[in-house]
Amino acid sequence: MQLLRDLAETSGYWAAVWTMCPLGDVHVVCDAPIGCFNLVGTAVPDYTDAIPHIENLTPSVITEKEVSGTGTAPAVERTILGLQAAGTLEGKRLIVMSTAESEMIGADHTDLVRRLEPDARFYYSNSLGEDEWTGRDRVLGWLWDEYGAPAAGDIAAQKGRVTIIGPTYGCFNSPSDLHEVQRLIRGAGGTPGLAYPYGATLADTARLAEGEIVVQLYQEFGQTLATKLGKPVVQAPFGMRATDAFVREIGRLLGTSQQAEAFIRRERKTTLQTLWDLWRGPQSDWYATTTVGIVAGRSYAEGLRDFLGGELGMPVQFAIGRPRRLDEADNSAIRAMLHERAPTMLFGSINEHIYLAESGGRGTHFIPAAFPGPIVRRAVGTPFMGYRGAVYVVQEIINALYDSLFNFLPIDNHAKPASPAAKPVVSSAPSLPWQADARVRLDQVLETMPFLPRISASRELQRAAETEADKYGLAEVTVEMVEAILPAARN
């Protein structure tokens, strides 16, 4: 049996809610206890998608009575009748879905649901068996089969139209990434079509067929739907060269290669000019010493790795994707790595942020790049994908380095208001010779620190060790003195 630490991926039930509920003309009844409703419907979407709550979600409210006797059918029936009576289902299509708890007690409401609402469907979310990635993938395929394909017979592909699969709720930074990908499609000579499901309604589902080609925003899910649509599929890009290739491929598929080439030329002189300026400036001198660690969705992890590592030459200490491959570190191993030696820039979720905090994390910059974790990413100016994404990510890194520098430059203690917590002025530390093993120990400690902070930490630690040695009346700094100052230095 496997042990999970600070789970990074949720279940098929969450995937189903996150994929269906953005479709405003759907109403979902989840066959769930109060907790599964609250977490998915209110407590978490406040902080992943910055929406007050998911309005088109209602629980059956499983209690002891349902678990230990009646089963959940009466509860589901009561809920549907209640929604009908309240008029909530007018103009909506009802979908009832299973949850982990209803699956535990074997509840299947396929027939009940059709009896109560002829147009309604029961969706088995396989919450005990599927994770959020396979879950989203299967829901998208199911939505097409149930609501799209039957109505898509008369819909012909429109010239230049590009269907986009993804995002759903719970996709990190999706408004910005979608916005940038739509811009790239226009630049390549295409017309962005339906963005499904978050930019669509259930009634729009058949319009997925309008696309001449399909762009898949995330490689983590959407493949099943893309295959069912039977159109050429292009994966949304990260970095400069992959974005060139993306624009060219769209141009080739749509027969707009000339436009695509012109767009690439223009972008290189405009949007991407920032990267060229930073490269020619002093900023890029830091790239080779700015170590990067990435834990994020598969598309983000590989995209950032290839761009920052492959194109800009930043040392990528690790890049771990979700869904995790068996040969990749799990969270326990990531935690141990970060405790041992954290990179200068850490892209990740709140889990990695916590591991960093546990170890003191001195000098490492955390950059949110994945869920879980509370963050508002609704402004469209923070893409990670495409040309603008390449610029935005590098800009974030450089600004973080500036911030590091600011925090490690000395501050004149005399300028501070008096406070008992103020550190003593260390400039009066005596200058003492160092024993060889003490020097080795200091170097070992510095070696574990990110590059920029290392410079000033080196000075601070030396002074602190010399002051400590002086306190004991020693003529030389010994390894014991280094050990003695380390706990305080880590805070």
Next chain:
Amino acid sequence: MADLIALTLTQPVQQPCKLHPQSMCPAFGALRLLTRIEGSQVAMVTDQGCLYGLTFVTHFYGSRKSLIAPSLGTAELMDGKVVEGARLAIETAAREPGVRIIPVVSLCVAETAGLPEELLPRQANGAEVILVRVPAYAIHSHPEAKDVAVQALLQRLGDHTGPREPKTVVLLGEVFPADPLAIEGLLRKMGVEATIALPGRNVEDFVRAGRAAAVAPLHPFYKLTSNLFRSWGTPVVGGAPVGVSGTFAWLRALGNTLGLDPDLVLEVANEERERAQAVVRSQTRTGNVFVTGYEGTELAYARVLVEAGFTVPYVSTSIGNDPLVLPDEMWLRAHGTQEIAYRKALEDDLQALDKYPVDFVLGTTTFAAAAKERGIPALYFTNQLASRPFFLSGGMAAIGAMVDQALGTGARYEALRSYFNEFNEEPVNALGG
């Protein structure tokens, strides 16, 4: 165990159908306090979706602490591997540096599959392994899960067989950090020697609590914990140091229980009453306030607001109706509150908007959003009230000032409502769907 949520289609006349019950996932109440204890390494036993959601809110609102769990899918749950999984998580937890207690938090699917306590170790690597059963389907609200967790810890850790610490009081309830200090300051003047604030960050407090001379639940949902103290022969002081009359009565009851000098107690109680009355006199407060959170403390907050001069026509809470809440309910009904909803659903709160006058809402996120959509000033009860003192005269001043401030910004709520409704367009989602 708490009673069933009342969910029927045959509601009393003019009562709405309760479709969307309002509570954080009950288990979160337990997790929040369990993860905050130093040296506590929680092991969760549940499915992946539940684990994700609870970890999310715990890392956001509880503590920055790594959480572990066995991977339980269909195969493990159906093949009786729950115990094996729990044991694996316990072994891993026991290897964390400095671990003293390992709360095993058993949730819906594990409780349904079955997790017999006798098959778990009582200790691992010197740490106490303590089973905390908090299935959402049986607990119903997150305040009540706090009670389950505190009771489970005390049951194992409480030292109730040794000599008592006379004049030592347990203050029971998760409160704003300055509150226990303020209460202790006052109690010491009455002759109390020490207070123990539970649940706090210190395991030792749970041990010592068993030796206390009395326990004072500050919130009305610590039913199981109060019963445990009673079974140890520890007297339970009812009420809470809330508001003018509530504080006065509570101080006297506590003094009486501990056998303190009655004259001294009366003197301290009178002084505090004067301070509280001075707070009330210092400002003339008016306005209709709804108190509609899901923390189980809503009736007490409503009392304070009424004493401060506000009108509270409607109160709702996630906890069930219970004798412990009855004094507050009776007091509120005698002071103008027209309706109190227990185990409330969103529909109860929405209906109240149409029935009673309201100038300000302290609600769940969902209901606060609904109020803001109507241009009514509203705040999320949990976040706002968790960050302010509440008890004694200082709490009264803080709460009154908060509501005053919110009422003062009332025009902004209407201005934003009107701005966003100017064109009366059909709603679309953030990405245009």
